Amino acid sequence: MAVVWVRLQLDLDAFDDTPFVACLQRCRRSGITFTTMANLGDTAECRRALYELNRTCSADIPERGEFYTFKEYLDERIETRLYDPCGVILAVREGEWVGMATTSLREAEGYAFSEMTGVLPSHRGQGIALAMKLLSIRFARASGYHCLRTFHHPHNANAIGMNRRLGFVDQDV
Numbered sequence: 001m002a003v004v005w006v007r008l009q010l011d012l013d014a015f016d017d018t019p020f021v022a023c024l025q026r027c028r029r030s031g032i033t034f035t036t037m038a039n040l041g042d043t044a045e046c047r048r049a050l051y052e053l054n055r056t057c058s059a060d061i062p063e064r065g066e067f068y069t070f071k072e073y074l075d076e077r078i079e080t081r082l083y084d085p086c087g088v089i090l091a092v093r094e095g096e097w098v099g100m101a102t103t104s105l106r107e108a109e110g111y112a113f114s115e116m117t118g119v120l121p122s123h124r125g126q127g128i129a130l131a132m133k134l135l136s137i138r139f140a141r142a143s144g145y146h147c148l149r150t151f152h153h154p155h156n157a158n159a160i161g162m163n164r165r166l167g168f169v170d171q172d173v
Contacts, residue, residue, distance in 0.1 A: 032093050033093075083104065
């Protein structure tokens with residue numbers, strides 16, 4: 001039986017980030033810094049680190065299956081027209097990358113897309129994913145987009161819940 005994905009969207013024009021700013025501030029006070037691939041340098045070394053972080057964070061996504069090889073990751077996620085190093089938010093603690101949120105800008109389709117938001121298991125439950133998602137929303141909005149979309153496996157309750165908390169609603173398909 002095929003999985004029926006939960007497809008969500010957020011109206012960026014109506015989104016009010018005020019209730020979520022405190023989460024971002026708490027993360028920063030706890031020693032988390034936020035940056036982007038563009039700020040760090042979109043280098044081969046950074047791309048390898050992003051791949052490793054994404055692979056680790058994706059391991060517990062329901063029915064994820066085997067993760068890309070590094071070459072597949074580069075071909076399908078990085079070396080595409082959709083990849084923008086400014087849209088890759090990284091959470092860093094003491095020099096270690098502990099979380100990532102990747103957003104692509106789908107100009108032809110007219111919306112931004114939240115590709116992946118993930119935090120290392122050892123750093124979950126601290127609001128890092130929510131803070132990165134807020135920064136991703138700001139990136140999409142600052143890039144001139146009015147809608148941010150995402151989708152999740154129906155058993156990925158944490159991700160679905162976080163997005164709904166931010167105001168994402170079911171996408172009309």
